[in-house]
Amino acid sequence: MTSRRRFLTGAGVALTGAAGVALTGNAFAGPPVPDPVPDMSGMTHGGGVNGPMFAHGATVDHEANGFNPTDTLRDFDMGQTSTMPDGRTLREWSITAVDKEIEVAPGVVFPAWTLNGRIPGPTLRCTEGDRLRVRFTNASEHPHTLHFHGIHPADMDGVPMVGRGVISPGEEFVYEFDAEPFGLHLFHCHVGPLAEHIARGMYGTFIVDPAQGRPPADEMVMVMHGYNTTFDAEGNQLYAVNGIPFHYMNEPVRVRRGELVRVYLVNILEYDPINSFHLHGNFFQYYPTGTSLTPTELTDVIVQAQGQRGICEVTFPTEGMFMFHAHKSEFADLGWMGFFEVTP
DSSP, rough: OOHHHHHTSSSSSSSSSSEEEEOOOOOOOOOOOOOOOOOOOOOTTOOOOOOOOOOOTTTOOHHHHHHHHHHHHHHHHEEEEEOOOTSEEEEEEEEEEOOOOEETTTEEEEEEEEEESSSSSOOOEEEEEOEEEEEEESSSSOBOEEEESOOOOOOGGGOOTTTTTOOOOEEEEEEEOOOOOOOEEEEEOOOOOOHHHHHHTTTEEEEOOOOOOOOOEEEEEEEEEEEETTTTTSSEEEETTSSSTTHHHHSEEEEEETTTTEEEEEEOSSSSEEEEEESSSSEEEEEETOOSSOSSSEEEEEEEETOEEEEEEEESOOEEEEEOSSHHHHHHTTTEEEEEEEOO
16 A cells, blocks of 8 residues: 555655656555555655655646646635625526546646536635525536535535435536525535545635625635545545645745735545644634634644634734644645745
8 A cells, every 4th residue: 555655755656757647536446556665775864854745846737737726825706796686695606516637746647526627616705694596517427416514404405315415417406595604614515425525626615704894804715635646545645725735835825024814724634633724933813613703812723623614814024934834744744835925
């Protein structure tokens, strides 16, 4: 079996090279093949002072993938809006499930199940009290649903055997409900095996703004997740925020000194029990689930289980490069790390 660390160091799978590596989606395609013993003769400190990371600057083909995590970071989809007879706002979106191969690390192609062709899926945004209408089209070869966190009628819950239930390949369904409560939520497929559907990429973020709004800020969404590239449901070989491991090491998140930065932080990681977020050189206010306008903690580390989320607010007093990453060191070594670049 290829361990997650052996995968990254190249002992199990070649991460670079012109041909790349196409992963299969069958976890039980054949008996496991013993890994060769890696040549460690030229290594010191167990992989170097920066850890067993990809070669600095190595990245994926964002154009071929169809999305770039730098764009995903601040991409909020407000939907098509109109006014209902009762004066409320109606927001409408179209979301399509698509099977798609995505280069998740240089030379490593992952057979993903996506929403609108990206990982994570779109970030839907609305205001509490809005009427929401989401047309879901299943263009995948697999059955799927959309399950929205929040408060809604049972027949809009997007789970098998309740309401419309499973949306089969080629079918579509319209989910409709009111936006409540305000806060930071998720939506994801709820078809079994649920862990695989989520781990393949079937999820997105769902933000309900409070009616009175929040203070102006540089806002961004970060979705923490991983890739089980061996399809054995035994942990993950790669970890990421917004789709691509190490992306924000190669393209730091640029923010302004003295400006309020608001991070909508979501953990949708499967096959590991918890995830975390640590910010260097600064502390942030934390609002669990974003359902209160009063923070519960001033900290530099928070921990989230699967499905948990919260809002982090920070104002950087000084310029410079400040790292952020999972405080589970292995997750950071395997892709979950990046930098804020604070500019004047």
